[in-house]
Amino acid sequence: MNADLERLVRLQQAETELKRVESSRSDLPRRRAEATAALDAEKARLTAARDAVENCQKARRKYEGELQDLEAKRSKYKGQLMEVKTNKEYTAMLHEIEGVEREIRAREDLVLAEMEKAEVLAAEVKREEQDFKAADEQAKARGREMDEEERRLAAEAGRLSAERDTIAAEVPASMLELFQRVARVRGVAVSEATKDAMCSQCHVKLRPQMFVDLKRTDEVFQCPQCNRILYYEAPVPVVVPQP
Ligand SMILES: [Zn+2]
Structure with missing residues (x-):
C-alpha cells in the first residue's frame, strides 16, 4: 500500500477513535x-414521608385541642346541672351533656387513629432515610467514577488529537485536502476494498481493472459511488507448516 494512503488509514482511525x-x-x-435527578427523587420521597408524619402530628394536636375544649364544656354543663330549677331543664341539660360526651368519644377515637397512623408513618420515614442514605452513597461513588472517567477521556482525547495532527502533518497537502473534503460529506473518508472487489463502506462492486490497479499500483482511487478513498489490505499469507 502507498505509504501516504497508509497514513490516511491511520488518520481515519485516529479521527474515528477521537469522535468516539x-x-x-x-x-x-x-x-x-x-x-442527580434520581437522587432528588429519592430525597423527595423522604421529604414526603417526613411531611406526612408532621401532618399527622398536627391533626392529632388539633383533635387534642378540641378534646380539651369539649371537656371544659362538659365540666361547665355539669356545674350548671346543679343550678337548674325544673325537671325539664334538668333533662335538657342531661341531653346536652350526652351530646358533648359523644363528641368527646369521637375525638378520642380520632386521636387514637392518628397515633396509630403516626407509628406506621414513622416506620416509613425510617425506611426512606435508609433508602436515601444508600442512594446518596451510591450517587457519590458514581460521581467519583464519572470524574475519573472524565479525566481518562480528556487524556485520551488529547493523545488522539495529537496523534491525528502528527499523522496529518506527514500527509501531502493535496491528499489531506482530498481526505478532508470526503470526510466532510461522508464522515469516514477512507474505505477498504474487500477481497471480492467491493467498497466496504457503500458496498458497490468495483470495476475489475480498478481493483487490479488498486492492488498493484501506488495510485490513489476513489470509490465511484461514495467517493471514499479506497485502500486494499493484502491478506496476511497463511504459513502452512512443512512436515
Ligand atoms: Zn463506496
Whole structure:
C-alpha cells in the first residue's frame, strides 16, 4: 500500500477513535444530570414521608385541642346541672351533656387513629432515610467514577488529537485536502476494498481493472459511488507448516 494512503488509514482511525471519545465525553453531563435527578427523587420521597408524619402530628394536636375544649364544656354543663330549677331543664341539660360526651368519644377515637397512623408513618420515614442514605452513597461513588472517567477521556482525547495532527502533518497537502473534503460529506473518508472487489463502506462492486490497479499500483482511487478513498489490505499469507 502507498505509504501516504497508509497514513490516511491511520488518520481515519485516529479521527474515528477521537469522535468516539468526544461523544462519550459530551454524554457525561447528561449522565450526571440523570444521577442527580434520581437522587432528588429519592430525597423527595423522604421529604414526603417526613411531611406526612408532621401532618399527622398536627391533626392529632388539633383533635387534642378540641378534646380539651369539649371537656371544659362538659365540666361547665355539669356545674350548671346543679343550678337548674325544673325537671325539664334538668333533662335538657342531661341531653346536652350526652351530646358533648359523644363528641368527646369521637375525638378520642380520632386521636387514637392518628397515633396509630403516626407509628406506621414513622416506620416509613425510617425506611426512606435508609433508602436515601444508600442512594446518596451510591450517587457519590458514581460521581467519583464519572470524574475519573472524565479525566481518562480528556487524556485520551488529547493523545488522539495529537496523534491525528502528527499523522496529518506527514500527509501531502493535496491528499489531506482530498481526505478532508470526503470526510466532510461522508464522515469516514477512507474505505477498504474487500477481497471480492467491493467498497466496504457503500458496498458497490468495483470495476475489475480498478481493483487490479488498486492492488498493484501506488495510485490513489476513489470509490465511484461514495467517493471514499479506497485502500486494499493484502491478506496476511497463511504459513502452512512443512512436515
Ligand atoms: Zn463506496
